Amino acid sequence: MALYGVIGDPIAHSMSPLMHTSAFQESGVEATYVKFHVKKEDLPQAIHGIKALGIQGVNVTVPHKEQVIGLLDEIDPLAEAIGAVNTIVNENGKLIGYNTDGLGYVEGLKNIADDQLETKAMLVIGAGGAARAIYYSLASLGVKRIDVTNRTAERAEKMIASCPFALNSAFLALEEAETNLHHYDVIIQTTSIGMFPHIEDSPLTIKQLKPGSIVSDIIYNPLETSILKQAEEKGARTQNGLDMFVYQGALSFEKWTGTFPSYSIMKNTVLQQLGG
Structure with missing residues (x-):
């Protein structure tokens, strides 16, 4: 066996x-x-x-x-x-x-995306290991616009600079990302913020979320995080980390x-x- x-x-x-x-x-x-x-x-x-x-x-x-x-x-x-x-x-x-972390994420994202991922403008929240796997995997498959927001600039900028795949990418401070959220088709939350037991926490506010956008959180405990609840109330399509x-x-x-x-x-x- x-x-x-x-x-x-x-x-x-x-x-x-x-x-x-x-x-x-x-x-x-x-x-x-x-x-x-x-x-x-x-x-x-x-x-x-x-x-x-x-x-x-x-x-x-x-x-x-x-x-x-x-x-x-x-x-x-x-x-x-x-x-x-x-x-x-x-x-x-x-x-x-x-x-297989990043490619696994991509396969899950395809389940709720209604057209080619390559055409979508994306924002990744976080710059840790999971963010890097998702960011590089999306870039390797031809996604051309992926911006990154993080509490600190250094790690995010290093992740962007070291990516071996061609794409358009910029770092945004959290406040800047909140203001410009309507520019993105897909928001990808990769941090541990909102994970059990801190289920009321959210990495940023989503007042400027574009109608019909996708908000995806890699957390699956709880199955619906605070940011996903807010996004659903605004009419976004949502996806947890399962x-x-x-x-x-x-x-x-x-x-x-x-x-x-x-x-x-x-x-x-x-x-x-x-x-x-």
Whole structure:
């Protein structure tokens, strides 16, 4: 039986084992998926253990997504550009790192976007690891206008400057972003602001939101954050982070097995766990 898993610290809260187990069962793949609690100082030994134990695939979560890059045999170009790996494939003893976070987000966004993403003007809120994965993945697929707003300019400007894909992008202070919100078709909230238990918090006010725009928040606990509630009241189409989480897992599954799993079964498994 094939062995897969997820490494992180902490890891007890992870819903990946339930989600992937449901996908393996539905696909008829004989496999086990488990949590591995790996401290930062033990990461090199853990990666060596993937080879030694013949583990066929591993998801990587915080805080290891960046540090793991230097321990692998090969890095996919997009993951290298993002500077983070969330999926490892063991290909006959060669460990290859991928990043499915950003592309998982894009797949979810396609579910509610009514036309070509490339034509949309987008604003990313935040400049952390998730923002970088989403920003670079959208840029790699040809989106030409993605601006970034963040509490501090330095990190956002560095993310923009280091992007290897051609696009039109500028940094906006939060107040400037609030004033110019009507210029954007898609607002992408990538910070932890509004996550349980601080569910009343919002990264910015959306008074200037354009009618018919999309507001997407990568948080899925709660399933409807404060900014999504406000956006819905203004007539925007909204999306929580559940699609991103499920699609990134489904893309990892595809990297490991060569088969794209049942998205609906994976999503329903997570929803049941969340009590929704």
